[in-house]
Amino acid sequence: MDIDPETLNTKCIYEWMIGTLLPRPIAWISTVSGEGVSNLAPYSFFQGVCARPPTLMFCPVNHRDGSPKDTLRNIRETGEFVVNLVRFEDALQMNQTSKTLPFGESELDQFKVDSLPSIRVRPVRVATAPVAFECRLDRIVVISEGPAGGNAVFGRILRIHVEDSILGTDGRPDPDRMDLIGRVGGSDYVRTRDRFTLDRPS
Numbered sequence: 001m002d003i004d005p006e007t008l009n010t011k012c013i014y015e016w017m018i019g020t021l022l023p024r025p026i027a028w029i030s031t032v033s034g035e036g037v038s039n040l041a042p043y044s045f046f047q048g049v050c051a052r053p054p055t056l057m058f059c060p061v062n063h064r065d066g067s068p069k070d071t072l073r074n075i076r077e078t079g080e081f082v083v084n085l086v087r088f089e090d091a092l093q094m095n096q097t098s099k100t101l102p103f104g105e106s107e108l109d110q111f112k113v114d115s116l117p118s119i120r121v122r123p124v125r126v127a128t129a130p131v132a133f134e135c136r137l138d139r140i141v142v143i144s145e146g147p148a149g150g151n152a153v154f155g156r157i158l159r160i161h162v163e164d165s166i167l168g169t170d171g172r173p174d175p176d177r178m179d180l181i182g183r184v185g186g187s188d189y190v191r192t193r194d195r196f197t198l199d200r201p202s
C-alpha cells in the first residue's frame, strides 16, 4: 500500500502519522501568560534536537478555527516554558490537562496538579515529574498558518531538574525508576519497561 498525502484530508494524514510515528515521548509543558496565569498541557510531537547548545523542540498545531493553543500563545508572550516528563502514575492527570480550557484558566488549578517554582524561568514545574527542563524560547518555525497549521517551537535548556530517586547505582537515570510513558496511536500509551540492548558497531 502506498499513500499519497495529497489525496487525504488533514485528519486522515494525522491518524497515519500518530499511528506510525511511535512511541512518542510526552512533553507536559508548563507556561505562564503575560498576565501571570499558569498553563499546563501535553505535547507528543516532541524531541531533543542537540546538546550544543542543549535544545529541544515540540510542535503545537493551531485549533480548527486557526487560533494558537494557549501554550504557544503564552510562549510568544513570555519566551519561556518548562518541559516536564510524564511518569505512569501521572498519566490520568496528564490526560486531564489536555482539555481545552478558555485562555486564562489554569489546568494546574483545575486539575490540582502540584507544582514547584522554577529557577531560571517564570513558569512553574510539575512537582511529581521525575525530570523537568526549564527552557528559554530559541525560535518558532511556522510551518503553516490557519486551521491545524503547524508550528515548531525550539527551546534552549537552561536548567534540568532530576528527582534523586530516579538515579541508578551508576548515578545515571534509571528507566525503570523513571517509569515514563509515551504515546502511540488513538488513545493508547506505552510504558518504557520493555527494553533490549545493542552495542554500537565499532
Ligand SMILES: Cc1cc2nc3c(=O)[nH]c(=O)nc-3n(C[C@H](O)[C@H](O)[C@H](O)COP(=O)(O)O)c2cc1C
Pocket: 026, 039, 040, 041, 042, 043, 044, 045, 046, 059, 060, 061, 062, 068, 069, 070, 071, 072, 094, 095, 097, 098, 099, 100, 101, 183
Ligand atoms: C498525550 C497527548 C499528546 C498531545 N500532543 C499534542 C501535540 O503534539 N500537538 C498538539 O498541538 N496537541 C497535542 N495534544 C493536544 C493538546 O494537549 C490539547 O490541544 C491541549 O488542550 C492544548 O492545551 P493549551 O491550549 O493549554 O496549550 C496532545 C494531547 C495528549 C493527551
